[in-house]
């Protein structure tokens with residue numbers, strides 16, 4: 001924050017501002033009335049405006065309105081009087097950032113400017129994050145040239161201008177969440193939040209309050225009002241993963257959201273409205289659930305206004321070479337490796353394998369093989385799914401072992417490769433940080449570089 005525009009009709013006040021602010025290193029411009037102020041604002045685009053609420057001809061509130069029309073992110077500090085709180089409140093409603101009362105306390109003003117500066121930095125960061133996220137979840141990052149995938153892209157494009165409800169279906173690992181995010185970040189509301197809720201992971205009561213929020217006293221432990229994910233999503237996207245698993249009670253409440261865009265917080269009377277888009281995803285046979293009566297038919301039809309069916313990987317094998325190339329790039333970026341060469345024979349096996357866990361399984365297999373690779377070639381012996389032979393760093397052995405044992409050894413291996421960088425490890429493994437911490441504890445894995453007893457808070461006794 002460098003440049004400041006002061007709009008005040010009192011010459012003496014203008015000059016005093018100029019002296020004070022210039023001595024703090026700001027570039028200060030001055031305007032004596034509203035018209036001149038707006039004109040200067042448009043021309044120099046200052047980082048901050050200090051605006052007198054009482055101006056002749058074009059009043060302070062009108063000037064504020066004009067400035068915010070020109071730039072809806074403009075930072076304006078109002079100069080007001082103690083006896084004029086009504087206009088001040090009006091100014092805050094119109095988007096003023098802060099107000100200070102006459103006579104001016106310059107320390108207070110500097111605090112206000114500081115605050116504006118921090119907010120502006122945060123705005124820039126947020127803009128950056130949104131752009132980053134939009135790029136990350138760009139449609140270009142969904143690999144597929146087969147006709148089934150082209151249909152998916154077409155639908156995502158079609159959805160960009162509406163807030164229609166969508167149901168995404170597909171086996172585990174086919175990219176349901178990826179597509180849900182692509183829908184969001186390609187839509188007109190991409191700057192609004194994308195909020196994901198996993199409907200299986202939570203007990204009914206918890207899920208209900210997670211989704212709809214609750215009022216204070218709704219249940220033991222509800223010590224204050226709390227917003228649910230529906231409210232948090234605002235005009236963005238609420239992604240309901242494993243929607244087939246929600247209970248009949250919640251299905252009824254969700255129907256009301258999807259149908260009338262209405263809901264109430266748990267324990268609350270007030271009817272709230274939402275403008276969020278609902279995207280549901282499921283791997284289960286909803287038609288069968290409807291037949292059995294465990295899933296409401298009306299909700300089923302409301303959800304599948306637009307339905308996206310993601311093909312299993314084995315139904316689009318032609319895409320596997322592209323996917324391998326894309327995923328290797330992604331993994332190399334994450335692991336700072338350079339494994340790019342895939343022998344013809346290995347690629348052929350990758351194309352012919354059945355990939356029950358779809359793209360996720362392919363990604364995991366490649367991650368593992370890249371981790372084990374020594375040079376820049378992807379080796380078949382490092383893809384145990386394709387052929388479980390070979391002995392490599394104690395991970396792949398002829399000895400048959402339990403999944404748990406394998407998991408513990410693999411986690412240990414990735415931790416070693418990342419030098420116990422837990423964030424990267426959890427990223428590579430595709431699990432959350434708390435889950436990783438729990439597994440480290442459960443399997444009593446220890447960082448060999450740290451002296452005993454200095455491990456991260458975990459008890460070390462009984463480790464042998």
Ligand SMILES: Nc1ncnc2c1ncn2[C@@H]1O[C@H](COP(=O)(O)OP(=O)(O)OP(=O)(O)O)[C@@H](O)[C@H]1O
Pocket residue numbers: 141142143144170171172173174175176177178179283326359360363
């Ligand atoms: N078409 C694709 N192109 C590139 N990457 C993909 C594609 N499909 C899936 N992926 C990647 O595969 C992984 C699994 O995808 P995602 O989590 O979206 O699947 P899912 O269908 O939600 O799985 P689950 O049912 O297990 O939750 C992610 O890392 C995702 O980025």
Ligand SMILES: [Mg+2]
Pocket residue numbers: 176177241
């Ligand atoms: Mg998923």
